[in-house]
Amino acid sequence: MKLTGLFKSKKFVITCEVGPVKGCCRNGQAAPSFLKEALGIKEFVHAVNVTDNQSAVMRLGSLAASVLLKTAGLEPVYQLTCRDRNRIALQSDLLSACSLGIDNVLCLTGDHVKMGDHPTAKMVFDVDSVHLLRIARGLNEGHDLMGHQLTQPANLALGAVVNPNFQPLDLQLLKMEKKIAAGAEFFQTQAVYDPRLFESFIRKTAGFGVPIQYGAVIIKSPQMAQYMNEKISGIRVPQAIVQEMAKASPDAYKDKAVEITARLVKEIAPMVQGIHFMPLGWSDIVPRVLDGLKL
DSSP: OOHHHHHHHHOOEEEEOOOOOOOOOOOSSOHHHOOOOOHHHHHOOOEEOOOOSGGGOSSSSSSHHHHHHHHHHOOOOEEEEEEOOOOHHHHHHHHHHTTTTTEEEEEEEOOOOOSSSSTTTOOSSSSSSHHHHHHHHHHTTOOOSSBBBOOSOOOOEEEOOOOOOOHHHHHHHHHHHHHHHHOOOOEEEEEOOOOOOOOOOHHHHTTTTOOEEEEEOOOOOHHHHHHHHHHHOOOOOOHHHHHHHHHHOOOGHHHHHHHHHHHHHHHHHGSSSSEEEOTTGGGGGGGHHTTTTOO
16 A cells, blocks of 8 residues: 555545564564554554664664564555665665565665664765665666666655754755655655744645655653753754643653644644654554544
């Protein structure tokens, strides 16, 4: 099931992110936690994003994890980053994904290895996300990066990311236009906690003609919000939200997270074509956020 088909049929597309485990998954063993997490929200989302060694932390590969989700009856969005692969490996992995029944790919540049658990690892970054989109579109057209014909073309829906918080925003809009020209068919945004800022971004992208999903990272504690403001480039959590979370007792953080996220989603949903949740393990709150919202 391609997300592009859902967007074309005017569905309001809900996706949620899960992170693969740091370990092996074999038949006959207990279902991995990320699969259990995804199955818990199956009835509430159209697809589940599978992160690719997010924050440069080594985990089970996103392709294998995507296949496990597909086998369990879930629709995966296979995330693919440029950090760890050259152009040969990227093309091979895209063909592998298509051959294994994956329909949706989110093309990313990838986080710097200094963020992760192997900080001395050698980075590749042979291409960036714009170039990766162009490569993937070529595979869909039936040829590789060098123009060689494929025995059978790929058939992938291609997604990309955009950061409405970025300043100056015009540079991010320019990159967004480049991604569209390269083949991006839908976008998922970085987390935004200021509806007015998001509205300004949406107004400036009105003529781009591609579906946009609002990215919602769940604020799990005031400490997390402060960390994001201090350490995560391109995200700003307003102090009003930090203080609102701080007023709650720790055992009420999850309820407060539901309240804050639902409020933001309710205000921003009319501006976009879908929501992409990044719950960081709290996927069980997604149904609660969606409850009562007419999306």
